[in-house]
Each structure stands twice: as structure tokens, then as C-alpha cells.
Amino acid sequence: MKEKYPPLLQVEQVSVCYNTKRGALKAVSGASFTIGEGESVALIGESGCGKTTLATAIVNALPMAASITGGNLTYYKDGQAVNLLKLKKNQLRPLLWSEISMVFQASQSSFNPVRKIKTQFLDTVRTHDRSQSREEILNRASGLLRVVMLEPEKVLNAYPHELSGGMKQRTLIALALLLQPKLVILDEPTTALDLLTQEKILRLLKELKKQYGFSLLFITHDLGIVSELADKVVTMYAGKTVETAPVRAFFQNARHPYSIGLVDAIPRLTLDNRPVISIPGTPPDMVSEERGCAFAPRCSRCIPICQEKVPHSGAVGHMDGWYCACWNPASRGEHIGKDN
Amino acid sequence: MKYLSLAIYLLKRLLKMLLTVLLVTSVIFFLVRLMPSNPIDRYVEDQMVQYGITYAEAQNRAAALFSMDLDKPVFEQYWEYIGKVFQLDFGNSLLSPGVPVMDIIAARLPWTLFTVGIGLILSFVVGIVIGAVMAFKRDRWYEPLVTGFASFLSAIPDFLIAICLLLLFGVVRWNGENPLLPIGMMRGTYSMQVTPGWNIEFIADVLRHGMIPILTYMLSQVGVWVLLMKTCTTSCLNTDYVTMAKIRGLSSGKVLFSYIGRNALLPVTTEFFMRLGFIVGGALIIEQLFVYQGIGLELLRATNGRDYPMMQGIFLMMSIAIVLCNFLAEVLYVALDPRIKTGGAGKDGK
Numbered sequence: 263m264k265e266k267y268p269p270l271l272q273v274e275q276v277s278v279c280y281n282t283k284r285g286a287l288k289a290v291s292g293a294s295f296t297i298g299e300g301e302s303v304a305l306i307g308e309s310g311c312g313k314t315t316l317a318t319a320i321v322n323a324l325p326m327a328a329s330i331t332g333g334n335l336t337y338y339k340d341g342q343a344v345n346l347l348k349l350k351k352n353q354l355r356p357l358l359w360s361e362i363s364m365v366f367q368a369s370q371s372s373f374n375p376v377r378k379i380k381t382q383f384l385d386t387v388r389t390h391d392r393s394q395s396r397e398e399i400l401n402r403a404s405g406l407l408r409v410v411m412l413e414p415e416k417v418l419n420a421y422p423h424e425l426s427g428g429m430k431q432r433t434l435i436a437l438a439l440l441l442q443p444k445l446v447i448l449d450e451p452t453t454a455l456d457l458l459t460q461e462k463i464l465r466l467l468k469e470l471k472k473q474y475g476f477s478l479l480f481i482t483h484d485l486g487i488v489s490e491l492a493d494k495v496v497t498m499y500a501g502k503t504v505e506t507a508p509v510r511a512f513f514q515n516a517r518h519p520y521s522i523g524l525v526d527a528i529p530r531l532t533l534d535n536r537p538v539i540s541i542p543g544t545p546p547d548m549v550s551e552e553r554g555c556a557f558a559p560r561c562s563r564c565i566p567i568c569q570e571k572v573p574h575s576g577a578v579g580h581m582d583g584w585y586c587a588c589w590n591p592a593s594r595g596e597h598i599g600k601d602n
Numbered sequence: 603m604k605y606l607s608l609a610i611y612l613l614k615r616l617l618k619m620l621l622t623v624l625l626v627t628s629v630i631f632f633l634v635r636l637m638p639s640n641p642i643d644r645y646v647e648d649q650m651v652q653y654g655i656t657y658a659e660a661q662n663r664a665a666a667l668f669s670m671d672l673d674k675p676v677f678e679q680y681w682e683y684i685g686k687v688f689q690l691d692f693g694n695s696l697l698s699p700g701v702p703v704m705d706i707i708a709a710r711l712p713w714t715l716f717t718v719g720i721g722l723i724l725s726f727v728v729g730i731v732i733g734a735v736m737a738f739k740r741d742r743w744y745e746p747l748v749t750g751f752a753s754f755l756s757a758i759p760d761f762l763i764a765i766c767l768l769l770l771f772g773v774v775r776w777n778g779e780n781p782l783l784p785i786g787m788m789r790g791t792y793s794m795q796v797t798p799g800w801n802i803e804f805i806a807d808v809l810r811h812g813m814i815p816i817l818t819y820m821l822s823q824v825g826v827w828v829l830l831m832k833t834c835t836t837s838c839l840n841t842d843y844v845t846m847a848k849i850r851g852l853s854s855g856k857v858l859f860s861y862i863g864r865n866a867l868l869p870v871t872t873e874f875f876m877r878l879g880f881i882v883g884g885a886l887i888i889e890q891l892f893v894y895q896g897i898g899l900e901l902l903r904a905t906n907g908r909d910y911p912m913m914q915g916i917f918l919m920m921s922i923a924i925v926l927c928n929f930l931a932e933v934l935y936v937a938l939d940p941r942i943k944t945g946g947a948g949k950d951g952k
Contacts, residue, residue: 321849325840326741358851372846374861376868376939385860386850421940437850 267298267493269338270445270477271320271362276333277501278315278324287549289315289328291501294575295494296583297445302471302478304492304509306485306524308545312501313481314367317447320346320479321364322354337361360390363438364447365431367481372434373422379433380418383440390441406436409473410466428459435463439474448480452487464490485528489513494583497521500546500556503575506585517578517591519563555589563590619925626921627687627914631680634913640672641696641908648907667699683914692918693911697904703915706900711882711919713791714889714896717812718881721819726874728820729827734863736828737835749832756825761887764818768891771814783814789893815892819885823877830873834866841865868939872931879927883920 278290290312297303305313318324320335335346339361346354366372373382383403387394404414410432417425417433425433431451438446451467452460464487471478482488488495488509495512497505497520505518516522523541543560555561558568567589575587642664649660672679686693692703732752736745755763772785791811796804838844839862847861882897889898897916904912936942 318845323845323849355851355853358849360851364849366842366846371842374843374847374865375941376864377860385852385856389850389852389856423941 267301269296269336270299270301271297271338271479272334272336273297273316273320274334274336276316276319276335277331278312278319278328279331280315280328282327282549284549288501289548290319292333293498293501293503294333295496295503295506297477297479299444300471300475300477301493302480302491303494303496304488305479305481305496305498306483306488307498309483310545311498313498314449316498317364317449317479317481320447321358321362322346322351323364356390359386359438359443360441361443362445362447363441363443365434365438365449365451367449367453370427370430373430375422377421378418379420379422379425383418383437386437386440403436403440406439407433409470410436411462412436428455428463431455431459431463432466435466435470439470439476442474443476445477445479448478450481450483452482452484460487467491485513485524495521497524501548502556502587504557504587506575506583508582508584511584517584517586517593518557518588519561519590519592520557522592555587563588563592565590615929619929622925623918623921624684627918628680628684630914630917630921631683632676634908634910635676637905637908639908641910642668642672644906644908645696668696687918692915695904695912696909697907697912703911706912707897707915707919710895710897710900713812713894714898715881716808717815717894717896718819718885720812721816722823722874722877722881724816725820725823726827729824730831730867730870732824733828733831734835734866736832737839737866740832740836749829752825752828754825755821756823756829758822760818760822760885761891763821764814764888764891767814767817767821783810785814791895811894815885815888815894818888827870830870831866834869835862838862838866868935871938872935875927875931875934878930879924880920882923 273296274294275292276290276294277288277292280287280289293312293316295303305317307313315324315328319328319330324330330347333347337344337346337357339357344357346357349357373379380400380403384396384399387399387402400418403418407414407417412429412432417429422430435451448467452463455463467478468491470476478491480487480491492509495505495507495509496503497507497512497516497518499520505512505516505521507516507521512521513525516525520541523539526539527541541560546556546559554569554571555564555573558564561568571589573587573589575585578584578586578591642661645664645667646657646660649655649663650657655663683693695701695703695706698706729752732748736748739745768785771783772781775781788811792798792804792807793811796807798804844857844861847857852861883901886898886902888894889896890902893899897919901913901916903909904916
């Protein structure tokens with residue numbers, strides 16, 4: 263079968279540890295998934311499951327206490343495979359932003375407070391390409407700002423504190439697209455915004471994606487956004503990628519009990535009185551030594567082997583790119599979300 | 603329009619500063635007179651002890667010397683003084699009769715500005731650099747040592763540092779040779795045999811005399827800058843905009859100066875200007891210890907002799923300097939940080 267999306271970034275068995283007073287905290291352990299060219303991948307999971315850590319690991323912006331302890335991040339630059347983790351700092355720097363850009367969760371403070379927005383657009387381009395003139399850069403920036411429905415004149419000459427939250431978010435999206443990167447990472451791009459602005463930004467992202475054809479990796483808690491924007495859903499639990507599924511398959515027919523739990527936890531605007539089901543218990547402590555499946559204590563489908571051995575990711579279902587790490591996955595059509 | 607409101611703002615600030623200085627001057631006027639004893643008693647005591655003359659004789663001498671009538675009602679004296687201050691007449695020194703207070707200050711102040719100022723600038727520069735470096739290397743083994751030493755330095759009183767330096771440079775015989783500096787010969791601000799002016803010998807001599815005081819001021823303040831800069835830089839390092847700048851692929855130099863340094867320097871700059879105001883006051887104990895003829899030593903002398911006009915003059919200078927530097931700090935802060943808009947500038951004011 264021909265792959266729909268040629269791979270752009272392969273995340274293979276990536277592990278990230280935080281050094282804490284209690285010992286090494288395995289924020290991400292053996293996460294794997296692939297982002298194809300032009301594909302949009304959603305990364306979902308509970309707070310603290312390692313989504314942001316994984317995303318920051320891709321752009322080499324982990325905090326000092328964190329270190330990548332294993333795995334490969336293979337990026338395909340013009341068809342050539344590069345392992346981002348093996349690159350030296352000055353080899354990686356040219357790739358950042360021009361190939362991979364990222365919009366932060368805390369985009370409210372992502373701009374240098376003492377410099378005008380204009381300056382921050384200018385120095386971003388100039389770092390990567392010295393040949394462009396000031397006018398060229400500002401023209402492109404204005405164009406992008408207009409695309410995100412902002413007034414370029416006003417925004418470019420403003421200081422960050424003079425912009426509202428939604429404006430900053432959109433400015434940051436414009437900045438992220440400035441160098442026409444192949445991959446844009448969005449860490450909870452709409453969390454801090456009201457519903458109307460959220461909706462606007464989502465529509466915008468869809469438009470932009472169509473227009474510029476970049477790949478998208480976005481982290482979110484909002485499954486509504488996932489259904490609107492994603493081609494593929496990666497579910498993380500306790501630092502592991504427990505299920506990777508095409509978006510339709512995920513919503514209709516997720517296989518991992520945790521994914522099922524996430525889907526069932528969404529309230530629906532239909533007339534049936536099906537209760538919102540939450541997942542009992544809390545995520546495990548990621549410092550203590552693991553034994554068995556991390557989700558086992560909270561899992562309704564737990565069988566004896568789940569307590570003993572860590573499940574490995576394997577292909578499930580009939581569709582391409584559907585993987586699940588579970589000893590006892592729900593079979594097709596078994597769970598209650600299917601009739602939706 | 604913009605300039606007009608700025609002018610109004612500046613004028614308002616100037617009036618406010620004048621009022622502050624006037625208030626301080628008034629308080630000082632009464633405070634110095636509240637100190638026990640008075641200039642004449644002090645002079646009489648001094649004469650009797652030093653020259654063994656009788657009380658009556660000493661009083662006669664004093665009467666001939668002091669032009670000031672201290673028996674006048676104190677408020678009368680006050681109005682007289684304030685009136686003269688507005689004509690920029692600060693009176694004559696009592697201890698050096700006939701010499702205007704401002705002449706003495708003009709002769710002493712440059713030396714204090716020179717030593718304390720250079721000490722402050724040196725400690726600032728060295729402290730900022732060390733503090734910033736320590737913020738980056740905060741996971742290394744030597745970071746706690748350096749930071750600990752910085753807090754140690756900022757905790758010990760400056761006169762102890764001065765005495766240690768005196769011992770190291772002026773007393774200890776390294777390898778059995780003579781001490782590094784002949785401190786016995788080095789009283790004052792420069793040696794007698796050199797002629798003041800822009801010549802090499804004079805400048806070298808001045809530097810040699812000022813070296814240990816400068817070093818003292820530097821060492822006693824450098825710790826504060828290290829700690830302050832380290833804290834500010836560390837908090838900037840963890841901000842989203844710095845992470846973002848790195849993700850944007852900016853070079854580390856750009857991130858260091860334009861993103862981290864620029865923001866970390868904001869609180870440090872304010873602190874610098876606050877301290878700059880205090881250099882006029884000098885360091886009384888240090889100047890006395892080194893017999894350095896600066897304003898601090900003069901203030902000490904004036905206080906001992908209850909030289910009211912002299913004390914008032916020096917305190918006036920100090921308050922002007924502090925008020926002015928606070929104003930400078932404020933203006934500079936507005937210029938450095940766009941988030942702060944002063945109430946008066948730009949808009950119609952408070």
C-alpha cells in the first residue's frame with residue numbers, strides 16, 4: 263500500500279528524563295510516531311503526560327534539568343534523513359524556525375517585552391537569511407499578519423504588552439509561518455482564548471495549512487479541535503504513546519482503553535442521556551520503577567498480563583498507521599462510542 | 603503638543619524635587635542644632651585641651667572668631683539661612699573662618715566622586731559580568747562557591763575589608779621584601795611633591811593614593827551586584843520569550859544581549875542609579891581610615907566641631923544628588939522599559 267503522506271519527522275523511542283530530588287522522572291519514555299508531509303497530527307493526553315516535553319524535545323528547547331536519554335528524531339530535509347538529536351547546536355540552529363517552528367502554550371509571554379514586534383520579526387529572518395532587506399521582510403510580515411486578520415501597521419509598531427491575548431497568539435502564528443517551515447508545532451494553541459477567538463484561529467489554521475501545505479503537530483486537550491483539524495491522533499499516557507490512529511478511527515473505534523476513556527469523557531450535544539464517563543484514578547508517579555502497563559490500575563479491561571509486562575506497540579485494525587500498545591485492546595465496534 | 607506635555611511634566615518633577623530638597627534642608631537645619639553641645643563650646647574645649655589656656659581666654663578667642671550669633675532665636679536663624687540659600691549663599695565654615703562652605707565642598711567633593719564613583723562603576727561592571735556568567739553556569743560545582751563568596755563579601759562591613767586590604771598591601775612583607783605600598787607616606791589624596799594638573803606623575807600618584815579606597819568600595823559592593831544580576835538573569839533565562847528566541851534559531855549572542863541581558867538589566871539599572879546618588883555622601887569611615895581628604899572626612903570634621911553651615915552644606919549636596927539620581931533612574935527606566943509610562947508624560951498627568 264502506498265503511503266498517503268511521505269514521512270517528514272519520525273519520532274522513534276524518544277525518552278526524556280527530568281532530574282528531580284526524588285530521582286529521574288521519566289516524562290517521556292519510548293514515544294514513537296511519524297508526522298507525514300502535509301499531515302496534521304494531534305497529540306492528546308492528560309496534563310503531565312509528557313506532551314509538551316516531547317514537543318520541546320523536538321525543537322531542542324528542554325529546560326536545563328531535562329535530558330533526552332534515548333531514541334531518534336529523524337527529520338527528512340529535502341529527502342535526506344537527519345537525526346535532530348545527533349546534530350550539534352550550530353547545525354541544528356539553521357533548521358529551527360526555517361524548517362520547524364513552534365507556537366508555545368504560553369504565547370502570551372513569548373515576545374520579548376522590551377522590543378517592538380517589528381524587531382522580533384526582523385531578527386528572526388535575519389538570523390536565517392542575511393540577504394533580505396528590511397522592506398522585504400516587513401512586507402512579508404505584513405502579508406502574514408493580514409492573513410491572520412490583524413492590522414500590520416498597528417501590530418508591527420506595537421510592543422507586546424500593547425496587544426491583546428488573541429492578537430499575540432495570532433501574531434505568533436504569523437511569526438511561525440514567516441520562514442515557511444515544513445512543520446509547525448502548536449502547543450495548546452487555543453487554550454488561553456475565548457471560544458470565538460478559538461474558532462477563528464482554528465479556521466485560520468485550516469486555511470493556512472491548505473495555502474502553505476505545512477505539516478502540523480498540535481497538542482491539545484480539546485477533542486473538538488482534534489476532530490476539526492487532525493488527520494492522525496496520537497494518544498499519550500504517562501510518557502508513552504499508547505495509541506496512534508487515523509482521526510476517524512480514533513473517534514469511532516479507538517482500541518486502547520485510555521483513548522476510549524478520553525473519547526467517552528466528552529459531553530455530547532445530542533438528545534440521548536448517555537452520561538459523561540470519566541476515567542477513575544490518577545496518572546501514575548513517573549519517578550517510581552515501572553512494572554506492567556502504566557494504565558493497568560485504572561483500566562477496566564485489565565487482565566493479569568497487564569500487571570506483569572509492559573505492552574509493546576503493534577499494528578491494529580485494517581487501516582494503515584494504526585498502532586496500539588495494549589495487551590487487551592477493545593475490538594472493533596465494541597465500545598460505546600461507536601454509534602456516534 | 604507632545605513636547606508641551608513633556609515640558610509640563612519635567613517642570614512638575616523639578617518643582618517636586620526642589621520641594622524635597624527644601625524639606626530635607628529644613629529638617630537638617632534643626633537636626634544639627636539638636637545635637638548636644640555647640641560650635642563655640644566645642645571650640646573652647648578644644649582650645650583648652652590643646653593649648654592649655656584658661657576658659658576665659660579661650661572664650662575671648664572664640665568670640666573674635668565666630669561671626670555667627672548662635673543666641674538669636676532659632677527660627678530667626680532659620681529664615682535667615684533659607685533666605686541666603688535661595689541666593690545660593692550657603693554661609694562660611696565656622697572651623698575655617700572666612701571660607702565659604704561651597705569652596706570647601708568644591709575642593710573635597712571631586713576626590714570622593716573619583717574614588718567612590720570609580721569603585722561603584724568597577725563593582726557594577728565586574729559584578730554584572732560575574733552574576734550573568736553564574737546564572738548560565740548555575741549547575742556547575744563552582745557556582746555555589748562564587749555566589750557564597752559574593753554574599754560573604756556583601757555581608758562584611760566595608761571597614762573590615764579596608765583593614766584587610768591595608769594589611770595585605772601595606773604591612774605584609776611578601777617574600778621578605780618591602781610592603782607593596784608605603785602606606786606610611788600615603789596620607790591624603792596625592793603626594794606633596796607632585797604638581798596637580800594633567801601630567802603623568804600626578805595622575806599616577808592620584809591613582810596610587812586612591813587605589814586602596816577604590817578597591818575597598820569595589821569589594822564591598824561587588825557582591826550585591828553579583829547576587830542581583832544572577833537572580834535577574836536566572837529569572838530571565840526561564841522566561842518563555844527566551845525559550846522562544848532559542849527555538850526561533852537566534853544566535854546565542856543575540857539571545858544573550860537582546861533578550862536576556864536587556865531584560866535582566868532593568869532592575870539592576872535602577873539599583874545602580876539609586877546607589878549613584880549616595881556616592882556624594884562618600885564613606886565616612888573609609889575616608890577616615892585612609893585619611894583620604896574627601897567629603898566624608900570633611901563631614902566628620904564638621905560634625906566633631908559642630909560646624910553647622912558646613913554640615914548643612916554637605917547634607918544639602920547629598921540630598922540634591924540623591925533626588926537627582928532617583929529622577930534619572932525614573933527617566934531611564936521609562937526609556938528602557940516600554941511597559942512603564944510615567945503618569946505625567948504623554949497624557950495629561952496625575
